[in-house]
Amino acid sequence: MQNNWDIQVRQISKSYQKVKALEGISFEVASGELFGLIGPDGAGKTTLFRILTTLLLADQGEASVQGNDVVAHYKTIRRSVGYMPGRFSLYHDLTVEENLRFFATIFGTTIEENYHLIKDIYAQIEPFKKRRAGNLSGGMKQKLALSCALIHKPKVLFLDEPTTGVDPVSRKEFWEMLKKLQEKGITILVSTPYMDEAALCDRIALIQGGKILSIDTPKAIQSQFPRKLYALSAHNRYLLLEALKSYENTKSAFPFGAFVHYSDQKDSADLDVLKTYLESKGLQDIHIVETVPSIEDTFMELVP
């Protein structure tokens, strides 16, 4: 059964001078899984990617990719994985085609040999293949970088913040591409700071401050929210928020889109009492409805 894990991470820790970037991180990614590492900037996502792609050595702990230890067998790993670092590392003075050809050659293959693998993605940027990579839009750079990371037919794909700085249309298309790659049997570890992308993964790990807050399927993580959650609105959000913060029964109150998400110290709130209280604070147009906690709500709840 253990052989089914493509990525195994055990108690990995890493510090830069005094800063602890990672503290005792452990998780596994199954073969063919689309696994998301969800957390803000500075959570330690990039450090973890670099340890797994053998670019950094951990201070403590062990990790392996397809059964190969990241320290002892780093050369084997480097041959068999695809890696797309944050800030799409492409040569800006080379054209789209030259970039792809270059990455194909250094992995000892050709564009033609593995064209079927990247066809869906590359076809979208192929009309611009004579254009220099530096002149591409964020979305096109992202597609080119993914094509380059895929061209040698890797078994495991590491994508570090592939959707940062990319417009919503390209982001959506990108996730659709990942799903297709997954169907081809590729194991994918992807990181993102956007909570709304978490739902698109098979399983996710929420990470903040170098520690994992929770690992599970997106659905299961949402249901980890321990109490009922309410969405409130009133004529003035600022006053609503201030009123809720000074309310004696408040457990949490955060702005959330057009609403304020509120949870009570008791499992479920006495809405009439709450409404009366808010009215006494001069708020008008008060609406209170129960709402389904999102991954972001759970994330905030789990942060110590």
Add this chain to the structure above:
Amino acid sequence: MKAFLGFVKKEFYHIFRDRRSLIILFGMPIVQILLFGFAITNEINQVKIAILDRSKDATTQEIIHRISNSPYFTVTQLIEKESDITAVFKKGMVKAVIQFEPHFDEKLLREHRASVQIVTDATDPNTANTISNYITAILKDYQRDLNQNVTNFSTITPQIRLAYNPEIKSVFMFVPGVMTVILMLVSAMMTSISLTREKEMGTMEVLLVSPLKPYQVIVGKVIPYILLSLINATVIILLSIFVFGMPVKGSFMLLGAESLLFIITALSLGILISTVAKTQQTAMMISLMGLMLPVIILSGFIFPISSMPVILQVLSNLLPAKWFIIIIKGIMLKGVGIGSLWKESLILLGMTLFFIFLSVRNYQTRLES
């Protein structure tokens, strides 16, 4: 192997797409050589000279008359003692001093030979050279007139002495210096910048996580610059031969081989810099401050090493450039072969191996050590 060739091809793309750097790369040697060559004038006019006539006879008077009547010289001072020579030079009043030996006339009559010493201020080496040529010509002229209708020939021997710059630095002397500086710049700075650019762009990460071996990345980076540097060296040598008539007395093969050795020295320095520099800017600063300035100042390119303070003379031994300048001067100007240059070549080779050893030791297969 195919992967490696692909890498080299990519490097050439980088180089040829960066037009500005390319123009600087190839334009700079030409401009520098021409500047050094033409900034040093070859024309002289009304040059002030001093005379130390220790004979004071009719012949010396006649020669002095001929010199001061020429459009090239003005005799501004007559001095009495040999020790005054240094004094007039120090005051910067004259460019040359002509000294006649005592009993000049008598010697010429009895022994048929007499000598004139021409001392020139060689801080401006080209002018000094021209001055002594002109004075010698006037002396020859006089000698010819003297020997007309005579069977017993008399000779006036000019003895040329150079003050302040006994090594005679002239355009010929600048060529080796400029060549050294340019090879250093192109090779060390360009490679270190190009390697650090990969770090800055994040592409180094992808290269590391690829089957390319570290030595392939380094050698692949270096090959285009070896070619470029060789082209540059050739351009400099051709320019100095055809524009300035500089001789290459020794073997071209040896010159090429030694240049290649020095290029590799500089490249290994460039790689070494890239192992410590994280950004292109740092790489450039280290190359400029750490390599260019010492090369220009300490290698004997501009200031003669022999006139430096002892501590700097000792330090200059650490510069590969110093040894390379000695080597190419030897080959081009003296025409000597490897037989007399083996020591310098060995030193250069040793330094190169040392730098390569250091860079390989420092080169990281990961992002940090």
Add this chain to the structure above:
Amino acid sequence: MKHIEWVIEVSGLTKTFGDFTAVDAISFKVQKGEIFGFLGANGAGKTTAMKMLIGISVPTSGAARVAGYDVFTESEKVKKHIGYMSQRFALYDDLTVKENIAFFGGIYGLGKDRIQKKSKQLIEELGMESEANSLVRSLPLGWKQKLAFSVALLHDPKVVFLDEPTGGVDPITRRQFWEMIYKAAHLGTTVFVTTHYMDEAEYCDRVSMMVNGAIEALDAPHRLKEKFGVESMNEVFLKLARA
């Protein structure tokens, strides 16, 4: 009927670069104390439009008044009455918190006493007393952003322009940041947010959606979602961009 005070009034604002029309005759108004989201993909013309509004780029044609001044003829006055916080650069990393406040207060012509008072008040509000003399470099990202926002408000501008303010910060810090924005808006400052992250749009009172240099939609987020029959602003954007 309450009198509406318009702080930003734009009509037919256009900017062309040669043959290329970056901003194509956009018109909108933003009222005092409103949080206005200026959305669009990268390259849709957001940045060009904003540069005209903050007085650092001259429009090709059209008219715009910001904080009561004409962006064509009174751009220097515009600059004095607005605040600006960009994602890329906001504070000097190698100056301390106090030095940054004093510097930015100084360039907006605040007196010494006023800077001192403001600086004390601001540091207290942010709870950064113990970091007041540390270099900004050493602060966590979220703190830097909150500090940058406070600094942009230092001279009590009528409008504050925020360029993708909360990219990459953790959810809690992001909430705190939005609370600061709500407070500023409640106290009468108009907040103009440009972003291409659609969930940021959900927090705005009204949003405009820019596609290829033109404004394709302008309304409150919930109305736009109703109109397109979708659940999120992200989907609104996808519908508009694909149309």
